[in-house]
Amino acid sequence: MSVRSLCLAILTFGDATGYEIRKESTEGRFSYFDDASYGSIYPALARLEADGKVTVREEQQHGKPARKVYSITEAGRDEFLASLCEPQAPDTFKSPFLLIAMYASDLGPDVIRRALDRRKQQILAELGKMQEFGYDDPRTGERWINEYGIACMKLTLAYLEEHGDDLINIAKGADKAAPVAAE
Amino acid sequence: MSVRSLCLAILTFGDATGYEIRKESTEGRFSYFDDASYGSIYPALARLEADGKVTVREEQQHGKPARKVYSITEAGRDEFLASLCEPQAPDTFKSPFLLIAMYASDLGPDVIRRALDRRKQQILAELGKMQEFGYDDPRTGERWINEYGIACMKLTLAYLEEHGDDLINIAKGADKAAPVAAE
DNA sequence: GGACACATGTAATCGGTTACATGATTAC
């Protein structure tokens, strides 16, 4: 998902400034899809305006620089919805944790224990964030994906809780120089 | 995970050519971590050799260009294992499917049904690939992550099977209530 | 006769991040 699409996606939920879009993409609901930095958002917004996909209005403020509030246009909405209809890229899961786990026997139990704990805490943190969001608007797809996310997180957490020790044992076994402890 | 690390990771499992590394990263066990193209693998391998992290030997072949078979060195193994020990980046899940689901009420039931089916098929395909891999070497961390992956895929598939209709209903409901944007 | 697997590599390009530049306001 490009920054361009990300901006359009966020703007379908209401007007926003570049600053707010970035926040939403790194901390808010859209952090499940992509992160983006100012260095990519501001140029993307400028191009979107030149293309007629968004409009801007400036709101003067005392002291602070003027806010540039962007609104999506009909053409912008069309572009975005159309992009959702064309063949979707496959979902991907990138897991530094799994990579570490793969080399458990080379890394030893301490590293593995730490990696496992970190992963669990990450899941807990994400779970907390998801459960905070409230949904009072009619776009209930938003609620559905939230519930989906929560369910998945809970299931993986349970799996980790149940099978984490097995992984630690793999790391331990190799630590003792006995290549394989029969299974 | 950079292409450099990816190359080292794959080479810890045995010697390989650039061609094979690419295949492993797009189709094999390592496809869960990262993809990489020739345009990034070959330069990475050249740098790795210049840095003394791998060695090369050329194997002449009849007709085909000579294979350049790379082997990881002790220094290479050290660099890789050390990189696994330093603070891990959080796991991320990028889901074009979830994005489509989020806008269910704007897209209508047909698009959603299609997206749902595609996602299920993707999971099925990945599941099949995972179940094919056999593990006879002592590095049992590999088996652990395989079982983890299979468990997660099965759980999410079950969730989609159970709650997919809810999402279609959301898309349907909106279809009746408010007309969809131009299509 | 055509598509595909094998096999290596470079050049142009692109999409993005990081660091830089600026500056007021508010909370600790």
Next chain:
DNA sequence: GTAATCATGTAACCGATTACATGTGTCC
């Protein structure tokens, strides 16, 4: 006083992809 939040934007850089360039053997 100092850190964080609000607020915009640019320039340098980087990592990677895409397309290009080349060529044989094999299967259908």
